[in-house]
Amino acid sequence: MARDRRLMAREGARPSYDPAGPDRALRAALQDLRTGRWMAMRALLADTTNWWQWTQRTQVLAAAAAGTDVVRAWLAEEPGSTHAVVMHARVAVERALRAQRERHRRTHELWIEAWDAAQSATGAAPHDPVPWVCLLALAQLDPEQRWEEHRAAPPEPMLPPGPWGLLAEAGKRDPYNREAHHRMLQFLYARGGTGRLAEAAGYAQxxxxxxxxxxxxxxxxxxxxxxxxxxxxxxxxxxxxxxxxxxxxxxxxxxxxxxxxxxxxxxxxxxxxxxxxxxxxxxxxxxxxxxxxxxxxxxxxxxxxxxxxxxxxxxxxxxxxxxxxxxxxxxxxxx
CATH class of the missing domain: 1.25.40 (Serine Threonine Protein Phosphatase 5, Tetratricopeptide repeat)
Structure with a gap:
């Protein structure tokens, strides 16, 4: 039977890239979001009950929403919604990171806006790891580690200084959060240089x-x-x-x-x-x-x-x- 499935897969359609992957509920929410509506997104997030899926879904939704005003409209309609506040932070961070990659002149302005949105989300959703993941993501915009929170002492002497406090806060809420650790890797990459890549390898190990x-x-x-x-x-x-x-x-x-x-x-x-x-x-x-x-x-x-x-x-x-x-x-x- 397994061999038959492999043979069918060999002869089947080319694989496709879909940010939702096999998550059908997320795919439906993305389709709704792309038409300018937020109700399916709100319902999906209300039904998401574990942190790994919450982290993944909010990240994918934010990437799709970053070029729209959908989340802003949701937050304006429901300013007391914790989920809307967290998504607002997600979208703001995504925009700041895109601006940095594109060397946009508003990068610093968008960075500060995203930092403010993520800080607000930490207060609105105190048990949620995602606002802390957002702050970790923004750390890569500070490769010189000018911000004090980006040069904290590491938990092990062989590791470099970095945003360890932010990682710890995400870990308190969701131990071993996947995205949090990938954001730390991206921070280490942003510091640049061959030696720094060795630091990233040591961190990953x-x-x-x-x-x-x-x-x-x-x-x-x-x-x-x-x-x-x-x-x-x-x-x-x-x-x-x-x-x-x-x-x-x-x-x-x-x-x-x-x-x-x-x-x-x-x-x-x-x-x-x-x-x-x-x-x-x-x-x-x-x-x-x-x-x-x-x-x-x-x-x-x-x-x-x-x-x-x-x-x-x-x-x-x-x-x-x-x-x-x-x-x-x-x-x-x-x-």
Whole structure:
């Protein structure tokens, strides 16, 4: 039966990128939001009862709402809504980060607006980790660490100073919050330099080492490895060696055994699944990669495949080639 499903998947449609992935309720809310309505978003968030899903859904909704006034309209209609206040902070942060990436002249202004919105959300939703995740996300706009809260002493001597207090506040509300730790990684990347990437790698190993079985933090080292690969992508001749090294293979196995094998399908981030499949394929662990490709199903995410070749269409081709090679090898066929 499993073999039949794999054969059908081989002959089926190309995988698609969908920010909602298999979350049908989120997809419906996104469709409503894109037409300028917020009622489905409000209903979805009211029905979201666990922090990992709340964090994920608010992030995806904010990315879709950042170019609209939908959340502003919701907040104006229901100024006492805690969920609307949190979404307002989410959208403000998304706009500030986009402005920074585009080198927009209003970046600093949008940063301050986002910081104010996130601070307000911490008071309106004192038990919610997302306002603290928002403040962590803004830390990457301060790579020189001019703000005191961005240069706090680390919990371990080998780690660099950073927004550790913000991370701790998110952790008090949702221990091992996935996005919070990814935001810390982005802060460390923003500080720049090869040595700083080594700091990010040390941080990812430390965070994964603290995490219980089933935590998405076990996938963090794979993201740092992709970031190093991305920065070295001008040196094509050595790229494949990056993935077959013993430490790379060990990181992939650890993510498989400590995260993937302890989680249910609906709990897994599509980005994490794609990073794990990519790492297992790159380190030639084909049978295990097939298990992850099967869990990915009809969806894919452009990162990390897009770093093998520019462009989303090429990313799909790389994904398909990797999946086919892994399945052929696992079936005992020639790739």
């Amino acid at each position: 430390w965070a994964a080492g603290q995490a219980p079985a089933g935590s998405a933090l076990h996938v963090l080292p794979l993201y740092v490895r992709v970031e190093r690969y991305r920065r070295d992508s001008g040196h094509d001749a050595a790229l494949d060696l990056h993935w077959v090294a013993e430490d790379a293979a060990r990181e992939a196995r650890r993510a498989l055994h400590s995260w993937f094998e302890h989680t249910h399908r609906g709990e897994r981030s599509l980005l994490d699944l794609n990073h794990l499949a990519h790492a297992l394929w790159g380190s030639l662990q084909f049978p295990d990669a097939v298990r992850v490709f099967d869990a990915i199903g009809p969806y894919f995410t452009p990162p990390p495949w897009m770093y093998r070749a520019p462009g989303r269409d090429r990313a799909v081709e790389i994904f398909l080639q990797a999946r086919e090679r892994c399945r052929a090898a696992a079936d005992g066929s020639r790739p």
